[in-house]
Amino acid sequence: MSTSISNSRLTSRLWGQLTSIRLTVFLLLILAVVAVVGTLGFPGLYYTIWFLAPLGLLALNLLACLVEGLPQALKRAARPFTGEMALALPERGRFSWPAETAAPALVEEILRRELGRPRHQILGEEQVFFYGRGRLRPLGPYCVHLALVLILAGGVVGKFWGIEGRILLQPGIDGSSIELDQPGRKLPLGFLVRLEKFQVRYYEGSGGTPQEFRSDLTFLQDGAAVKQAVCRVNDPVVFGGYTFYQASYGTLPGGPVQLELTREDQRQSLELPFRRWVQLPGSEIQVMAVRVEGNLQGLGPAVQLAYRPGPGHPQFAWLLQKHPEKVKPLGPFRLALAPLKLEYYSVLQVKHDPGVGWVYGGFLLLLPGLYLAFFRPTQRWAVVLQKGRKDRWEGRLLGASPRSRETFLARTERLRERLQRGGA
């Protein structure tokens, strides 16, 4: 018996802590601090217990608050504003009009002009005119919190049931599997992706800024072409449950690199197989083509050369096809680049993420939630009319707005002035 009491007390204390605003504020600040640390050179931190634990607690906190308050908020939002409820509002001012005034019509007119069309109800001796707005306000914070839970859930779904990787495509070699982000792991796609053509255009005179790059893709299932599509940056392609994003590209030589060597007016050409050391004729110097670029800083095609005059560490130099004058001589040799044959490869990010729908759902819910919570305060007013001494009209102005004091008070002040002036 005593254990069950202390148990239930413990549960309610735990629940109290879980739904407390103190926990929320504490967790928000903790998350901010951990995120700061993460940007200072620990990018992996976001996937460790240090970030995930407070984030998980925050999700629990959000859920607990939803469970705690949402039913009541729904009830409040569903309950229409009535004359009886209006009578319970706190009083904000009184006025008194002569007996001959057409008071009900005038009150209605003033309320309509200052606020909006009021409703009217007769309760015993009293005539109640009332107007309310922002009935859905109590739902706002819960919409926001539900939206955040959806977004976090979407993240979890994506993490556990999503697939993310990349695929490197070259013309002539069909892609059949993606490299997952975990190094060395590959996942077969179940279909083939063929790079028909890769194109890159550069802005003229811009130092090599690409204007556009695109991959023309064909998807093949059981040897038959099923779909053709163009994949561009910001313009992904969907096939077979995966989405393909144009991520980047690179260049490979389409054959050996052709060098023109000049030594004391003697010219000869030399073939460099890609990434293999080659000895320059009649010397100790060895060279290797290590990289090719279609447009190096806007200067056109280029080859990066590693060279070493003998044993020891290699050094690097760029050879420019269109600017032989910028190439420094190598020992007794002057070097020039014959027209380069380049082949592009395309890198596509490949993804399957069933959580994105959840996340977007959260985004869509977040906006009306924020609007309701911050820009749609509950405001209620009522004017109660009654016949008083010598048949004069005695009126009371009532009203309340728990969360937007300033605008409410300004409106109420204006209303009171109009009413007090109104009968005269």
Place this chain on the structure above:
Amino acid sequence: MLSQALGAVMLLYLGVGLLFLAAGLWASASLNRLARLLFGAGLAAHTAILLARWWQSYHLASGHQPLTLFSEKLRLVVLQAPMSNFYESLVFFAWCLPFLAILTWRRDLHDYLGTVVALGACLLLAYASLGGVDSRIKPLMPALKSNWLLIHVVTCFLGYAAFTLGFGVAILYLAQERRSRPSLPPRSQLDRLLYQTTIIGFLLLTLGILTGAVWAEQAWGRYWSWDPKETWSLITWLIYATLLHARLVKGWQGRRIAWLGVLGFVAVLFTYLGVSFLLPGLHSYLT
């Protein structure tokens, strides 16, 4: 030409700031009226300069790719909004301050509050013109070519601007609390303005993060990748979320809220400047 005009607007903002200051010191309604009028004129000129640069930028871009269809032209107009490098972002940020202040504060924009806004805009323009920032119009890299660019940048910078206004208000509040001066706005008004700018900034920052996430999903297949700018915008969002909870649920007011407003603005500054200069990432084209 445009940069000279921008220099003139900068000086105008400086003058407006001083006028508002004088209006506060001598409690003069007519000086306030004059300052507000000039502020409006400065904002109009600033707007014209932005539009002119937009036109220039569009013109340059259409040289790279001649277009005939109206829809293509319209898309290029959207893409070439002058908000795609650091210089342009500074000029736009400077524009957001008076725009938001005039739009949301209206009658409250006078005296010292006016000074804060006008000098803020002046400082940003001064940094853009005199800080050695590259002001050339550069062609857009492919990742930036998205219809989300405009809405993402506009919401983010309007959000930054709202938080900047909030910071100015918070500083005035803290000064007022140290030693109460009748010439400064009353604390209740400052508290209200701080809350008001914070909710506007919070809504806009949220929109900015959401549009950025949708864009990133479309461009890279990742709505969130812990890029430093993303992370810092999240940090900023968390701080302001804390402020709003503390105020709305715990009922905090005044000094503690003002300090949170200051802290939030430090995060905004780091999100905007610190990340661009200190931490490399997806947004590094800004520098």
